[in-house]
Amino acid sequence: MCGIIGYIGKEDAVPIIVDGLKKLEYRGYDSAGIAVLGYNGFDVVKQKGRLAILEERLASRLLENKPLSGRLGIGHTRWATHGEPSDINSHPHVGSKNKIAVVHNGIIENYKQLKERLEHSEHGVSFASQTDSEVIAQLAEHYYSGDIIDAVIKVSNAVEGSYALGIMCIDEPDTLVAVKKDNPLIIGVSDHGNFIASDVPAVLKHTNKVYYLNDKEIAVLKEGKVQFFNMDKEPLKKKIETITWSMDSAEKGGYPHFMLKEIMEQPRVLRDTIQSVFNDGKNKNVLDSVNISGYNKIVITACGSAFNAGVTAKYVFEKLCRISVDVELASEFRYKDAIIDNKTLVILVSQSGETADTIAAMREAKSKRAATLSIVNVVGSTIAKETDYCLFTAAGPEIAVATTKAFSAQLVLLYILAVRFALKTGKLTHKEEEAQLAEIASLPDKVKMLFEQIDAIQKYASTCVGYKSIFFIGRNIDYAIALEGSLKLKEISYIHSEAYAGGELKHGTISLVEENTLVVALSNCERLYGKIMSNAQQVISRGAKVLFIGNCPRDDTESEKLYYINLPKAAELFSPSLSVIVLQLFSYYVAANKGLDIDKPRNLAKSVTVE
Numbered sequence: 231m232c233g234i235i236g237y238i239g240k241e242d243a244v245p246i247i248v249d250g251l252k253k254l255e256y257r258g259y260d261s262a263g264i265a266v267l268g269y270n271g272f273d274v275v276k277q278k279g280r281l282a283i284l285e286e287r288l289a290s291r292l293l294e295n296k297p298l299s300g301r302l303g304i305g306h307t308r309w310a311t312h313g314e315p316s317d318i319n320s321h322p323h324v325g326s327k328n329k330i331a332v333v334h335n336g337i338i339e340n341y342k343q344l345k346e347r348l349e350h351s352e353h354g355v356s357f358a359s360q361t362d363s364e365v366i367a368q369l370a371e372h373y374y375s376g377d378i379i380d381a382v383i384k385v386s387n388a389v390e391g392s393y394a395l396g397i398m399c400i401d402e403p404d405t406l407v408a409v410k411k412d413n414p415l416i417i418g419v420s421d422h423g424n425f426i427a428s429d430v431p432a433v434l435k436h437t438n439k440v441y442y443l444n445d446k447e448i449a450v451l452k453e454g455k456v457q458f459f460n461m462d463k464e465p466l467k468k469k470i471e472t473i474t475w476s477m478d479s480a481e482k483g484g485y486p487h488f489m490l491k492e493i494m495e496q497p498r499v500l501r502d503t504i505q506s507v508f509n510d511g512k513n514k515n516v517l518d519s520v521n522i523s524g525y526n527k528i529v530i531t532a533c534g535s536a537f538n539a540g541v542t543a544k545y546v547f548e549k550l551c552r553i554s555v556d557v558e559l560a561s562e563f564r565y566k567d568a569i570i571d572n573k574t575l576v577i578l579v580s581q582s583g584e585t586a587d588t589i590a591a592m593r594e595a596k597s598k599r600a601a602t603l604s605i606v607n608v609v610g611s612t613i614a615k616e617t618d619y620c621l622f623t624a625a626g627p628e629i630a631v632a633t634t635k636a637f638s639a640q641l642v643l644l645y646i647l648a649v650r651f652a653l654k655t656g657k658l659t660h661k662e663e664e665a666q667l668a669e670i671a672s673l674p675d676k677v678k679m680l681f682e683q684i685d686a687i688q689k690y691a692s693t694c695v696g697y698k699s700i701f702f703i704g705r706n707i708d709y710a711i712a713l714e715g716s717l718k719l720k721e722i723s724y725i726h727s728e729a730y731a732g733g734e735l736k737h738g739t740i741s742l743v744e745e746n747t748l749v750v751a752l753s754n755c756e757r758l759y760g761k762i763m764s765n766a767q768q769v770i771s772r773g774a775k776v777l778f779i780g781n782c783p784r785d786d787t788e789s790e791k792l793y794y795i796n797l798p799k800a801a802e803l804f805s806p807s808l809s810v811i812v813l814q815l816f817s818y819y820v821a822a823n824k825g826l827d828i829d830k831p832r833n834l835a836k837s838v839t840v841e
């Protein structure tokens with residue numbers, strides 16, 4: 231949930247770290263901080279609030295002729311777990327002997343016991359913050375006796391929980407150490423220096439060569455050298471990977487927000503993701519090798535929008551493959567003692583590949599010998615590495631906290647998976663498979679066509695900023711995508727919102743409808759158009775306004791109460807890929823009209839690596 235970065239090399243670490251933190255700020259933005267190791271020891275600047283405030287502090291240091299500068303440094307952007315967002319709880323944390331500085335992403339579960347032990351030890355360590363993370367710096371100092379690697383091994387053995395750590399020691403000013411467990415960490419290597427970071431975009435400006443650190447592996451970085459060790463201090467050989475993401479993908483490219491840029495990238499993302507299963511490569515191999523006939527049950531499990539992609543896909547799998555599909559929230563699945571076995575295929579969907587609940591669900595599935603297949607955007611992530619099969623979405627880095635392009639890429643991979651499974655199980659002929667794939671392949675152009683209506687969507691959204699509550703309704707697969715519309719709106723606009731199956735309204739929810747409620751009705755299932763339109767009329771007659779998004783022939787005239795956005799025709803099963811674009815744009819423009827911080831909504835973080 232936090233972002234960490236570190237640099238050691240020929241250049242000044244401070245601008246490199248600040249720039250990297252900008253790319254990691256999506257992971258948390260309660261506070262930010264930097265520490266460099268210079269001739270006079272650690273120099274730390276950290277405080278509560280956004281990175282922009284840290285930048286102001288750094289600028290004033292420059293004006294005072296006391297610039298923060300050094301060739302070895304670590305930085306952090308925080309999503310608070312233990313201890314409120316405050317200056318003192320910000321990272322980096324330095325031990326009380328001023329010997330070791332640490333940045334941490336994760337949670338140390340036994341920090342209270344460790345803290346008490348240190349406080350009552352011979353030297354009576356005194357703690358400055360309320361964080362769990364400080365215990366790492368204090369413990370490392372406690373264990374340090376001339377070799378930072380030994381100290382890091384002892385710390386790793388003592389702490390319980392999850393961590394990605396960047397560590398500097400005053401007695402070893404030519405060394406930056408990193409270690410991780412259950413939280414991501416990459417090591418980047420460049421001509422001018424070496425990096426640690428929570429995610430690739432933080433280093434892309436400098437290098438596309440990275441190592442992915444595995445759990446309980448230690449990386450020791452010097453200016454021109456990187457070495458790896460296991461917990462027995464034995465050297466490890468690791469494979470360097472080349473990242474194909476471009477640097478531009480981590481920049482706004484002229485758009486006011488990453489979210490809008492990422493929405494607009496979707497035709498390309500869909501095309502690349504669809505292509506990836508037909509061109510030779512990992513995705514094609516995976517698709518060819520999963521033997522669906524070996525399973526009698528499919529479970530899809532994920533969180534947030536990825537869960538909504540799973541709910542949508544359930545309709546596609548069940549219709550095409552005639553196999554029943556359970557969709558479970560990963561946070562529930564992990565504790566429910568699921569009825570699964572080696573005849574179950576568990577599909578895990580995750581943009582980051584690092585969501586703690588989804589990782590736990592994956593491990594639960596594996597412990598019950600179910601086969602695991604993941605759909606993931608981040609190469610080298612925990613879920614990508616640990617599942618039996620992994621399909622990669624070609625979304626590129628997604629920076630906005632609210633997912634858009636990664637969600638769309640997940641959907642198309644799920645569609646293709648369902649079509650392929652239907653062929654393999656004899657539910658579709660080759661000809662029918664081709665027809666379905668042609669429908670999927672037509673989606674990128676249809677999304678482009680939809681962009682022609684951006685002005686209309688923007689204009690309508692600008693009239694919606696005053697609503698206290700907005701409902702989304704749909705039937706069948708339109709209901710599934712209504713869930714995503716509702717989540718998108720609430721997370722970035724802070725307007726209360728719920729999604730309901732149209733038929734459920736009369737069973738309770740309709741009592742919430744009053745004068746000037748907005749109901750967004752989705753209608754791509756032509757056979758159910760009449761039903762959803764009567765739901766729309768029911769709420770209109772109770773004072774609501776309706777935004778009707780669909781591709782069905784409409785027979786009600788537009789009025790002050792009823793506004794239409796027409797979608798290009800698409801096969802019912804794949805139509806969510808079009809509705810969702812309108813829903814994303816609608817949410818975006820509502821939030822933009824409210825002047826909100828769209829890319830970093832309050833209280834959220836993109837990668838939820840804590841439970």
Ligand code: M6R
Pocket residue numbers: 533534535536537579580581582583584585588631632633634718721836837838
């Ligand atoms: O990285 P993941 O796809 O596993 O993340 C899952 C959710 O945290 C994520 O989809 C979240 O709901 C987004 N903020 C939605 O826009």
